[in-house]
Amino acid sequence: MPNSPTFDVTAAHKYFSADCYNQTxxxxxxxxxxxxxxxxxxxxxxxxxxxxxxxxxxxxxxxSIGYWQVSRVFALLGQADNARRYGEMSLKSAREGxxxxxxxxxxxxxxxxxxxxxxxxxxxxxxAQAWSCAEKxxxxxxxxxxxxxxxxxx
Numbered sequence: 001m002p003n004s005p006t007f008d009v010t011a012a013h014k015y016f017s018a019d020c021y022n023q024t025x026x027x028x029x030x031x032x033x034x035x036x037x038x039x040x041x042x043x044x045x046x047x048x049x050x051x052x053x054x055x056x057x058x059x060x061x062x063x064s065i066g067y068w069q070v071s072r073v074f075a076l077l078g079q080a081d082n083a084r085r086y087g088e089m090s091l092k093s094a095r096e097g098x099x100x101x102x103x104x105x106x107x108x109x110x111x112x113x114x115x116x117x118x119x120x121x122x123x124x125x126x127x128a129q130a131w132s133c134a135e136k137x138x139x140x141x142x143x144x145x146x147x148x149x150x151x152x153x154x
Contacts, residue, residue, distance in 0.1 A: 012051075017048055017051035017062075020044040020045070020047040020051060021066070024044040024048060027044070028041060028072065028073065041076070042070075046070060052066050060094065060098050061097070061099070061102055064090050067086045067087070067090035068086075068106065068108075068109050071083045071084075074113075075112045080116040083109070083116055084114070087113050088110065090105065090109050091110065092106075099137075101134075107127070107133060108130045108146065111127040111150075115153050115154070127150065130150055134147055134150060
């Protein structure tokens with residue numbers, strides 16, 4: 001086994017952080033997933049996040065998005081505690097230097113986690129904070145993405 005890889009490690013992390021993120025979306029968008037697809041969805045989300053953690057150019061925004069995606073995956077899997085944990089990390093990362101839209105998505109993740117947990121009051125609190133952030137988003141496309149997600153939480 002060679003001591004040094006025979007490929008560009010930096011390029012590999014760059015490729016897999018994005019590729020795994022996109023693969024995760026493919027699973028998330030499916031109306032019906034098999035248990036194997038559920039496992040793959042979680043694995044690709046975690047792999048994307050890990051590859052971001054290996055990149056020197058990763059920003060709080062990148063981590064906020066990565067944690068958000070993992071939170072959403074756990075929500076889809078019905079794992080409220082894990083969804084909440086990663087939602088908290090998403091919000092924390094967003095507060096460390098991301099735009100307001102990502103703070104809104106952090107609150108969205110927490111609201112969704114509480115929805116999965118059946119905690120209606122907490123869900124409503126986080127949802128109100130997310131809507132407040134959405135009102136402050138200036139980029140119309142970003143605002144619509146956040147609003148679209150918020151409208152799915154009840």
